[in-house]
Amino acid sequence: MRVVLTVIGQDKVGIIAGVSNALAECNINIININQNIMQGFFNMVLIGDMSEATVSLQEAKEKVHALGEKIGVEIRMQSEEIFTAMHRV
Amino acid sequence: MLFNTKDILETTRMITENKLDVRTITMGISLRDCGHSDIKVTAQKVYDKICQKAEHLVKTGEDLEVELGVPIINKRISVTPISMVGESCDSNDYVTLAQALDKAAKNVGVNFIGGFSALVDKGYTKGDRNLIASIPEALAVTDIVCSSVSVGSTKCGINMDAVKQMGEIVKLTAARTADCDAIGCAKLVIFCNAVPDNPFMAGAFHGVTEPETVINVGVSGPGVVKHALESVRDGDIGMVAETIKKTAFKITRVGQLVAQEAARRLNTQFGIIDLSLAPTPAIGDSVAHILEEIGLESTGCPGTTATLAMLNDAVKKGGLMASSYVGGLSGAFIPVSEDAGMIAAVERGCLTLEKLEAMTCVCSVGLDMIAIPGDTTASTISAIIADEAAIGMINNKTTAVRLIPVPGKGVGDTVEFGGLLGYAPIIPVNNFSAEKFISRGGRIPAPVRSLTN
Numbered sequence: 001m002r003v004v005l006t007v008i009g010q011d012k013v014g015i016i017a018g019v020s021n022a023l024a025e026c027n028i029n030i031i032n033i034n035q036n037i038m039q040g041f042f043n044m045v046l047i048g049d050m051s052e053a054t055v056s057l058q059e060a061k062e063k064v065h066a067l068g069e070k071i072g073v074e075i076r077m078q079s080e081e082i083f084t085a086m087h088r089v
Numbered sequence: 090m091l092f093n094t095k096d097i098l099e100t101t102r103m104i105t106e107n108k109l110d111v112r113t114i115t116m117g118i119s120l121r122d123c124g125h126s127d128i129k130v131t132a133q134k135v136y137d138k139i140c141q142k143a144e145h146l147v148k149t150g151e152d153l154e155v156e157l158g159v160p161i162i163n164k165r166i167s168v169t170p171i172s173m174v175g176e177s178c179d180s181n182d183y184v185t186l187a188q189a190l191d192k193a194a195k196n197v198g199v200n201f202i203g204g205f206s207a208l209v210d211k212g213y214t215k216g217d218r219n220l221i222a223s224i225p226e227a228l229a230v231t232d233i234v235c236s237s238v239s240v241g242s243t244k245c246g247i248n249m250d251a252v253k254q255m256g257e258i259v260k261l262t263a264a265r266t267a268d269c270d271a272i273g274c275a276k277l278v279i280f281c282n283a284v285p286d287n288p289f290m291a292g293a294f295h296g297v298t299e300p301e302t303v304i305n306v307g308v309s310g311p312g313v314v315k316h317a318l319e320s321v322r323d324g325d326i327g328m329v330a331e332t333i334k335k336t337a338f339k340i341t342r343v344g345q346l347v348a349q350e351a352a353r354r355l356n357t358q359f360g361i362i363d364l365s366l367a368p369t370p371a372i373g374d375s376v377a378h379i380l381e382e383i384g385l386e387s388t389g390c391p392g393t394t395a396t397l398a399m400l401n402d403a404v405k406k407g408g409l410m411a412s413s414y415v416g417g418l419s420g421a422f423i424p425v426s427e428d429a430g431m432i433a434a435v436e437r438g439c440l441t442l443e444k445l446e447a448m449t450c451v452c453s454v455g456l457d458m459i460a461i462p463g464d465t466t467a468s469t470i471s472a473i474i475a476d477e478a479a480i481g482m483i484n485n486k487t488t489a490v491r492l493i494p495v496p497g498k499g500v501g502d503t504v505e506f507g508g509l510l511g512y513a514p515i516i517p518v519n520n521f522s523a524e525k526f527i528s529r530g531g532r533i534p535a536p537v538r539s540l541t542n
Contacts (some may be wrong), residue, residue, distance in 0.1 A: 036094075043098070058155050076101055076158055078158030078159075081346060082157045085342040086100055087339075
């Protein structure tokens with residue numbers, strides 16, 4: 001399963017490092033990262049591959065949520081399917 | 090397949106800010122094999138079958154919620170109309186069966202169970218009579234059982250004996266649950282042209298043409314539509330309709346995904362998507378606010394019916410392409426107590442019962458969740474049911490009535506139902522009498538389907 005992470009919040013040093021580190025610990029491979037700063041706000045969309053993951057989606061979600069709270073950004077993690085359904089005919 | 094960031098952020102914003110959700114996953118379960126002469130045996134068979142078939146329903150819903158990141162608000166069950174299940178019992182009192190439904194639904198953890206129902210479009214069977222007589226007590230002694238009675242259809246006309254009786258049953262149900270503001274009436278719907286695959290409460294039941302089990306899904310998203318319309322404030326109505334269609338398409342695609350996946354995991358059939366705009370009392374989740382965004386000062390003012398007609402039609406057009414099977418009640422819902430904008434419109438004196446009746450001609454369902462004075466007579470309630478059923482019968486659409494005559498309360502008072510049922514100011518009712526008309530009984534003949542002027 002492929003997952004989409006969206007990270008939104010105040011920009012600071014180490015957001016990508018933190019997120020990629022958390023994903024590496026779950027053995028989730030990063031396929032694509034799209035990131036920018038708009039008016040001081042950090043926006044990132046990351047697509048990850050969970051086929052070799054060592055944890056369930058629920059566990060991975062909890063892990064990145066906890067990370068988000070720790071570094072002060074909002075991190076959401078969802079299956080890619082919802083985006084495919086909504087934006088591809 | 091990679092996505093552009095704009096699409097992804099749009100979806101997450103719909104969920105986090107605009108309250109996009111899947112309103113309900115409803116599992117239909119046939120209870121046609123549960124009949125027995127001993128009502129206790131029937132009740133046990135009903136309980137066992139529901140517990141077995143719906144064992145994994147709630148868990149599946151919760152799993153999908155985690156994976157897709159979209160809230161799935163309700164998990165529900167609809168069953169074969171209990172008038173049919175109970176018909177072979179020797180007992181006349183079906184309250185035992187309602188209690189079995191309540192217990193089974195609580196055991197599997199769903200929010201509501203619908204199907205304490207009877208279909209009497211043309212007349213009563215023994216089971217129909219017993220069921221309808223049991224409604225006030227059944228709704229008082231259970232918590233999450235919902236009841237519905239179909240009193241007419243375009244093909245059959247309107248059963249005026251049932252219309253008369255249902256006015257009385259609504260009053261009895263109110264009296265029996267008087268200590269909690271007649272909450273029983275919030276779980277009772279009277280239909281014309283009832284549909285067999287509706288996932289929404291209180292009117293869901295598992296129709297006789299349905300399979301053994303089925304998954305029907307109701308989508309939601311008034312907040313998403315309102316937000317989309319904020320970007321076309323200078324556009325003409327054609328552009329408004331187009332924007333609603335596109336938004337409805339996206340909302341419905343989420344429902345379709347959830348329905349297919351839920352059906353697959355539960356090893357059952359995907360039935361239909363109900364293309365609905367279902368409001369909740371939460372701010373930012375209102376159908377009335379969509380109408381006001383399009384250009385009405387307050388819902389209920391002149392222009393409301395036309396605006397609602399366009400909205401309803403655009404929702405269907407957008408949703409139809411997004412789903413392989415569409416059914417249920419499909420359309421915009423206008424329940425008063427469950428919609429912050431509708432409540433406000435009633436409070437400012439702009440939205441009346443008569444205007445609501447006109448609105449029901451062009452949108453989904455009917456007079457829904459409307460609190461009326463407790464001293465409204467049974468015959469007046471019957472007359473309102475008859476009017477609403479006539480609209481459905483003539484226009485070949487489903488209409489429904491869910492009125493709550495609140496004992497001891499009158500115009501100026503407010504009732505609080507809590508949760509998704511919301512709260513409502515009591516709306517005035519025209520009290521000139523239709524007693525003679527209602528007491529005649531009999532049937533309104535099925536209408537002619539040509540010469541439609």
